[in-house]
Amino acid sequence: MNAPETPEVQTSSLSDQLVAMRQALAGSPVTRRIGWASAAILVFIVATAFGQVLLNRWNQPFYDAIQRRDLAEFLHQLLVFAAIAGGLLLLNIGQQWLNQRINLRLREVLTADLIEEWMRPNRAFRLTHAGAIGVNPDQRMQQDAGHLADLTTGLAIGFVQALILLVSFVGVLWTLSAGFVFHVAGHSFAIPGYMVWAAFLYAGLASLISWLVGRPLIELNSDRYTREAELRHSMVRVNEHIDAIALAHGEPEEKKRLNVDLGAVLTAMMRIYTAQINLAWVTDTYGWISNVAPILVAAPVYFAGDISFGGLMMAVGAFNQVHSSLRWFVNNIGAIADWRATLMRVADFRLALTEVEALHGGEGRIEVAQNSDDTMSFEGLEIKSPDGCTRLEGGKAVIRKGEHVLVSGDPGTGKTLFFRAVAGLWPWGSGRIGLPKGEAPAFVPRTPYFSPGTLREVLARPDEKQQKDDAALEAALKAVGLGHLAGELDRDARWEHELNDDELRLLAFARLAVRKPDWVVVDEALDAFDGATVKRIFDMIGKDLPDAAVVNIGRGPHKEDFFPRALKIIRHEAGEPLKPPRVRAGALEPPPKTDKHRRKTGRADLDGPR
DSSP states (O other), X not given: XXXXXXXXXXXXXXXXXXXXXXXXXXXXXXXXXXXXXXHHHHHHHHHHHHHHHHHHHHHHHHHHHHHHTOHHHHHHHHHHHHHHHHHHHHHHHHHHXXXXXXXXXXXXXXXXXXXXXXXXXXXHHHHTTSSGGGSOHHHIIIIIHHHHHHHHHHHXXXXXXXXXXXHHHHHHHHHHHTTOEEEETTEEEEOTTHHHHHHHHHHHHHHHHHHHHHTTHHHHHHHHHHHHHHHHHHHHHHHHTHHHHHHTTOHHHHHHHHHHHHHHHHHHHHHHHHHHHHHHHHHHHHHHHHTTHHHHHHHHHHHTTSSOHHHHHHHHHHHHHHHHHHTHHHXXXXXXXXXXXXXXXXXHHHHHHHHGGGTTTTSOBOEEEEOSSSEEEEEEEEEEETTXXXXXXXXXXXXXXXXXXXXXXXXXXXXXXXXXXXXXXXOBEEEEEEEOTTOOXXXXXXXXXXXXXXXXXXXXXXXXXXXXXXXXXXXXXXXXXXXXXXXXXXXXXXXXXXXXXXXXXXXXXXXXXXXXXXXXXXXXXXXXSOHHHHHHHHXXXXXXXXXXXXXXXXXXXXXXXXXXXXXXXXXXXXXXXXXXXXXXXXXXXXXXXXXXHHHHHTSOOTXXXX
């Protein structure tokens, strides 16, 4: 068999990711609330900017009063300051309250949208075959979506606030610096808007350097979130299989694997910390220089005697406001890199969900349709997988209502793949599967699914749980050997944790006795039972489902009098295997180059990349 090919990679651009997020917002009724809150916070930001302008104007009379030693004017200006500061305090608290509400609603929209897309029929299952994007979806929907909402709200509000303050104070600073006259070697000249140009040049240079130094944080943050997800997945896996691990005395090996995953997280964090230190050299240096930069810019004019001390402080205040707005990018370069990495993870996950139906777009699809009569049929069925092809021997078969048919095959021929194709979960291949008209077959997998709830809710259909009497439910449990659960019909529990594997499979057959479907398809669930248990289930089917068709996919042989007919699944050696899917570049998350070394040695290289 040929080696697996490399998946075809499609690049996910920033515009693709933003469009995906816009679609998520557009489909939610909560978006209108976010819009109203955003409008309200814009009003608060504008009002705050107006208050800041008033506060800047207050600088000149206040400092001039100090220079004149005018006590009465000094006290009056303190009262003016109290009024302005009190108003700004109320505005800041109101803005913070609205900020939190927008953050909360944005997280609600993003997470609910991802859950909606993920839980569409068959999508979550097919996403597991889409490459790395299908690994750890829980982290993308819970942690990454929440983090993206938090970053988006903070950065967006901060950017709007900086922009409005910039617009508000550029005019003030331009007016103040219009009177600045420079005297050099007996000549006098003025530069229109001198301090405005100085602020733009100073902040622009710092922003460019910060971006060049901080840009690697985007990729490093994305890699860290991937490693964190892998560690969390490993811990959950160990917890779910702790009984088997304990029986096999596998704790040392599992500890070694967990330490390897932990080492990967620590290495990723070390890379981030190194990049943050490099960025801190730029931002901190810039921050210290900013303490004296506006005074240095205005000093020649002040020492020439062209402005008063109050005028100097007013010009410095306006410069600081313009400069603070312009340095928003510098102050937030780390958060912006984190936002880009988180946006890529969330948006690519949503893109994968919406495009999962197009996976293996160039491959043929199995036709699943309803027959005109009450039969299940297979015509030219060939099922493709990355490991090869599976087909039904003979190419054609018809199963009628009431028949009991055993579908068997050698190990590795793809029995579960056949089960998934009949259930409509695996569409890749060719041929036709005909389902009985107007019927919804009941499918019993090797590991049955039961939603958390009472035993009554597990056994009965959602619309029948109040109609089924206790006697019918208890009889179904006793028929399959679960009579000890008859007194627990109204106990709410997570049954997959309370019952062992055999009991869970028996509970699935008890559910058949209660719901009485006309068609039943079983995937190797009978193969785990001993002869006495199998006989008990056959007796239950004969009594409670006398007219049902039962298709049992398993190793066989079972009682020939119960399965008088047999079909066989075989490998199609000449068939082409399923080609790798088309995936987004953001979905491919290859391990760092040092991972192979770590997995061999069982330790992490905490000194960063070599």
